[in-house]
Amino acid sequence: MGCRDVHAATVLAFLSGTASVAGLLAAVLLPNWRQMRLYTFNKNERNVTVYTGLWIKCARFDGSRDCVIYDPQWYTAVDQLDLRVLQFALPLSMFTAVSALFLCLIGMCNTAFVSSVPNIKLAKCLVNSAGCHLVAGLLFLLACAICLTPSVWVIFYNNYLNRKYEPVFSFDISVFIAIASAGGLFFTSVLLFLWYCACKSLPSPFWQPLYSHAPSMHSYASQPYSARSRLSAIEIDIPVVTHAS
Numbered sequence: 001m002g003c004r005d006v007h008a009a010t011v012l013a014f015l016s017g018t019a020s021v022a023g024l025l026a027a028v029l030l031p032n033w034r035q036m037r038l039y040t041f042n043k044n045e046r047n048v049t050v051y052t053g054l055w056i057k058c059a060r061f062d063g064s065r066d067c068v069i070y071d072p073q074w075y076t077a078v079d080q081l082d083l084r085v086l087q088f089a090l091p092l093s094m095f096t097a098v099s100a101l102f103l104c105l106i107g108m109c110n111t112a113f114v115s116s117v118p119n120i121k122l123a124k125c126l127v128n129s130a131g132c133h134l135v136a137g138l139l140f141l142l143a144c145a146i147c148l149t150p151s152v153w154v155i156f157y158n159n160y161l162n163r164k165y166e167p168v169f170s171f172d173i174s175v176f177i178a179i180a181s182a183g184g185l186f187f188t189s190v191l192l193f194l195w196y197c198a199c200k201s202l203p204s205p206f207w208q209p210l211y212s213h214a215p216s217m218h219s220y221a222s223q224p225y226s227a228r229s230r231l232s233a234i235e236i237d238i239p240v241v242t243h244a245s
Contacts, residue, residue: 010133013191014104017140020184021097023177024147028090031056032172033083033154039168051172052080054087082157085150090178093147097185100139104192107132130196137192140185148182151175 031053038048046061048068059069078084107129154175161169 009191009195010104010108013133013188013195014101014108016184016191017097017101017104017188020181020188021094021101023181023184024090024094024097027174027178027181028054028094030174030177031058032174033086034080034158035170035172037168037170052083053174054078054083054090080157080161082150082154086154089146089150093143093182093185096139096143096146100136100143100188103132103136103139107136133192134196137189137196140189140192144182144185144189147178147185151178151182 031051033054034052036050036052038050040047046063049060049062050069051058051060053074055072055075057069057071057074058067060067075087078087154171158169158171
């Protein structure tokens with residue numbers, strides 16, 4: 001697998017990164033990070049479940065889909081440290097992943113539409129597709145770390161709340177969506193790194209795996225010294241015949 005064509009690995013990485021960003025967006029917007037189950041022993045009343053998200057809080061009776069209590073200003077008064085950290089971590093992870101997607105798209109477009117022979121005057125200044133994919137892979141890996149760490153912390157913090165108060169807390173579906181999205185970001189970065197390692201079989205600098213010099217410069221390269229030495233020796237051994245006038 002070389003660098004001069006658009007390969008299935010880069011396309012699959014772009015699709016995987018897009019799906020992961022969509023999953024992060026769903027996890028950010030859903031009010032399902034933590035459930036607090038409130039039981040009642042009164043037969044005339046129903047149990048209440050409080051759904052806590054990053055931005056809103058909703059309380060529902062069992063068997064009902066309508067919120068008895070809906071707090072759209074919850075994001076300003078979050079009193080749980082793990083959710084407060086997620087309010088900053090997940091948008092930052094999304095921004096990093098979107099930047100990586102943009103770089104990945106630039107790399108694919110550069111591979112598909114730019115000539116394979118660069119201008120000799122600009123060969124040292126070009127940012128080629130492999131360089132874009134390399135940086136995109138690093139950004140995807142960073143976005144994975146930013147998303148995964150606080151998402152896993154929610155599970156441990158939930159156990160801490162159960163020990164501190166009562167065992168009425170449980171983490172909800174948004175935790176699994178965020179962790180799965182982080183796994184998708186990691187898979188995307190691995191794909192891009194594998195593609196880049198395949199490109200590095202070419203003799204080239206770190207940032208520009210395709211063109212360290214213009215191809216025209218390599219086509220007119222001089223012969224090795226040993227070949228010139230043998231050629232010179234042959235030329236010296238050839239006798240020169242002169243005709244007398």
